[in-house]
Amino acid sequence: MLTGIRERKMLHPGDTMTAEERLRAAICLQMPDRVPSAPLIYYFAAEYAGMSNHDLYDPAKYNAAMRRVFEELGGFDAYNWLNVYYPQLIAFSMPMRVLEPGYDLPPDSIRQFLEEEVMEIGDYDWILKICRRFPLLAYPRLFSRWIPRIWEEVGEGWRFYAYLVPRLQTTLLRWRWEFSRWRKRGATVLSACLLEAPFDNFSMARGLMRFARDMRSIPEKIERAADALVESYAFSIKWLCLYTGVKRICLAVHRSSNDFISPADFRKLSFPSLKRLVELLAAEGIASVLHLDGNWDRNLEILRELPAGHVVAEFDGTTDIFKAKEVIGDRICIYGDVPANLLALGSPAEVDEYCHRLIEEVGRGGGFILGTGCELAPNAKPENVRAMLESVTRYGYYRGGSGRAA
Amino acid sequence: MPAAEERLVRAVADLEEERALGLAARLLREGREPLRVVELCRRGLQEVGERYRRREYYLSALIMSGEIFRGIMTLLEEEGAFPARSAEEGEAVVLGAPLGDVHDIGKDIVAMLLRCHGYRVLDLGVNVAPRRFLDALEESGARALGMSVLITPAYESVVETVRELERSGVRSEVLVMLGGGAASRRLCEHAGADAWSNDAMDAIRFLEGMKG
Numbered sequence: 001m002l003t004g005i006r007e008r009k010m011l012h013p014g015d016t017m018t019a020e021e022r023l024r025a026a027i028c029l030q031m032p033d034r035v036p037s038a039p040l041i042y043y044f045a046a047e048y049a050g051m052s053n054h055d056l057y058d059p060a061k062y063n064a065a066m067r068r069v070f071e072e073l074g075g076f077d078a079y080n081w082l083n084v085y086y087p088q089l090i091a092f093s094m095p096m097r098v099l100e101p102g103y104d105l106p107p108d109s110i111r112q113f114l115e116e117e118v119m120e121i122g123d124y125d126w127i128l129k130i131c132r133r134f135p136l137l138a139y140p141r142l143f144s145r146w147i148p149r150i151w152e153e154v155g156e157g158w159r160f161y162a163y164l165v166p167r168l169q170t171t172l173l174r175w176r177w178e179f180s181r182w183r184k185r186g187a188t189v190l191s192a193c194l195l196e197a198p199f200d201n202f203s204m205a206r207g208l209m210r211f212a213r214d215m216r217s218i219p220e221k222i223e224r225a226a227d228a229l230v231e232s233y234a235f236s237i238k239w240l241c242l243y244t245g246v247k248r249i250c251l252a253v254h255r256s257s258n259d260f261i262s263p264a265d266f267r268k269l270s271f272p273s274l275k276r277l278v279e280l281l282a283a284e285g286i287a288s289v290l291h292l293d294g295n296w297d298r299n300l301e302i303l304r305e306l307p308a309g310h311v312v313a314e315f316d317g318t319t320d321i322f323k324a325k326e327v328i329g330d331r332i333c334i335y336g337d338v339p340a341n342l343l344a345l346g347s348p349a350e351v352d353e354y355c356h357r358l359i360e361e362v363g364r365g366g367g368f369i370l371g372t373g374c375e376l377a378p379n380a381k382p383e384n385v386r387a388m389l390e391s392v393t394r395y396g397y398y399r400g401g402s403g404r405a406a
Numbered sequence: 407m408p409a410a411e412e413r414l415v416r417a418v419a420d421l422e423e424e425r426a427l428g429l430a431a432r433l434l435r436e437g438r439e440p441l442r443v444v445e446l447c448r449r450g451l452q453e454v455g456e457r458y459r460r461r462e463y464y465l466s467a468l469i470m471s472g473e474i475f476r477g478i479m480t481l482l483e484e485e486g487a488f489p490a491r492s493a494e495e496g497e498a499v500v501l502g503a504p505l506g507d508v509h510d511i512g513k514d515i516v517a518m519l520l521r522c523h524g525y526r527v528l529d530l531g532v533n534v535a536p537r538r539f540l541d542a543l544e545e546s547g548a549r550a551l552g553m554s555v556l557i558t559p560a561y562e563s564v565v566e567t568v569r570e571l572e573r574s575g576v577r578s579e580v581l582v583m584l585g586g587g588a589a590s591r592r593l594c595e596h597a598g599a600d601a602w603s604n605d606a607m608d609a610i611r612f613l614e615g616m617k618g
Contacts, residue, residue, distance in 0.1 A: 110559060112509055113509070208515075209469055213473060216470055258464060261464050298461075340558050340588065341558065341593055344561065345561070346592065
């Protein structure tokens with residue numbers, strides 16, 4: 001009897017690589033046996049399983065719904081996830097006031113963020129001070145300042161830690177358990193967690209209107225504060241990766257696209273801290289999955305400066321993903337981008353056609369992960385989701401890849 | 407145009423807030439009509455719009471220009487010179503986020519831009535039921551409706567709103583515009599709307615097209 005050797009579970013009959021091997025190969029810009037798939041699924045699972053969105057706060061219901069999607073709609077290689085069981089924890093990624101289904105909104109609504117002031121103007125200086133005193137622990141210190149402004153019940157000082165640490169511990173333990181379940185099903189886990197890049201955290205926490213003014217009046221403070229936080233972000237991410245056993249992190253960059261700021265502002269104010277963070281993580285063997293919502297067409301050249309083979313660029317259907325393949329495809333793994341409106345309003349044939357084109361053009365030579373444009377639309381048609389997930393086995397096997405020949 | 411007036415137009419266009427406010431105050435002190443100051447600001451904002459179209463400016467610059475305009479209007483109010491009538495004039499536009507969507511940022515940006523360009527905005531807020539859109543159109547006599555959609559579950563409400571306009575027999579008289587991250591050609595066709603964009607400035611283009 002063999003012990004201590006983990007079974008290399010294959011997801012589909014034609015596969016010659018495990019989901020983890022396939023994902024790693026794609027991120028390293030190699031050609032795996034076939035294109036991996038990693039849809040970002042949350043509210044769709046509730047809709048599909050006939051639950052309310054509020055039910056997803058119940059771990060058993062969430063896991064049952066996700067399992068049904070996986071087993072009934074064709075399976076996927078990487079579990080890309082958004083679940084937290086305590087709404088207060090979302091603020092660690094997106095420090096904004098939020099309306100939650102079942103709490104502030106009807107149970108079937110989806111979470112909605114509000115543009116209010118969580119970060120005060122004086123917080124830029126406070127961040128610089130706290131980063132000098134606690135360079136590695138500034139991240140939790142910062143959020144212990146912001147989260148009580150969002151959630152009154154959390155409290156400040158020791159009450160913050162008393163309230164959130166047990167909830168955080170419970171959540172991390174559940175995530176670890178859930179990750180192990182996904183691996184047993186033959187899938188892998190895309191990222192240890194989802195966090196927001198420092199510049200984008202400021203934009204969210206200040207609110208768009210106030211932040212637009214900050215960018216004109218105190219750009220150097222934004223730049224310095226974002227840069228000062230990099231070490232503590234990297235430290236927290238390393239710890240999360242170690243704890244969850246996933247050496248990838250999803251870094252959302254929600255407010256740096258061409259929809260919000262100019263390429264010049266991106267280059268000067270947002271990119272330096274993002275680049276340094278990605279480089280620090282790459283040095284630790286942690287890949288960064290950049291969640292790039294909005295239009296990034298004019299920022300693509302700048303992204304080329306990120307370390308090759310350590311970065312994934314996840315697009316949501318707004319950026320020209322085919323152009324992105326040409327501009328950054330030799331350095332960055334491209335991930336995306338079946339649009340929400342296509343999955344909600346299109347037909348399976350249209351979805352199939354689009355996925356086929358993605359696989360043929362963006363998947364050429366490897367370095368591509370098929371995904372949804374941002375989160376899978378809650379009202380996506382199940383038959384469209386199936387068409388998307390099946391496309392990787394229909395069209396995605398590489399001739400001469402590390403797997404079987406086409 | 408006198409040099410001081412040109413400087414104000416340029417300060418607004420260059421997004422120099424303090425300079426623009428200072429110049430506006432000076433022009434008022436020198437006896438310029440408040441409406442003339444507003445007109446100069448609007449010229450500056452038109453230049454901002456041009457730079458945005460040329461991709462020299464981005465959304466953050468549009469927001470900043472709106473803030474400068476707001477600052478100057480506040481200044482006029484403080485000086486007791488606010489041309490209140492101007493707020494009641496101009497073409498009316500009804501705006502809102504449809505039922506199921508409570509995101510207001512996109513709608514607020516469009517509202518700000520429209521006000522800057524002289525439109526009278528009836529902002530119904532977020533989570534607006536189809537019937538409320540219709541009532542607002544009827545009460546105000548507005549011939550344009552803008553719905554801001556950031557999430558796909560609000561699609562149903564967009565479709566229902568257009569149907570409500572059809573049922574009431576006013577559909578052909580109203581320009582229905584869709585905006586926001588979840589707006590798309592596919593949604594526009596599906597709902598039977600007239601125009602869609604993910605770009606806030608396009609609202610002005612659509613409305614100018616309606617006039618023309």
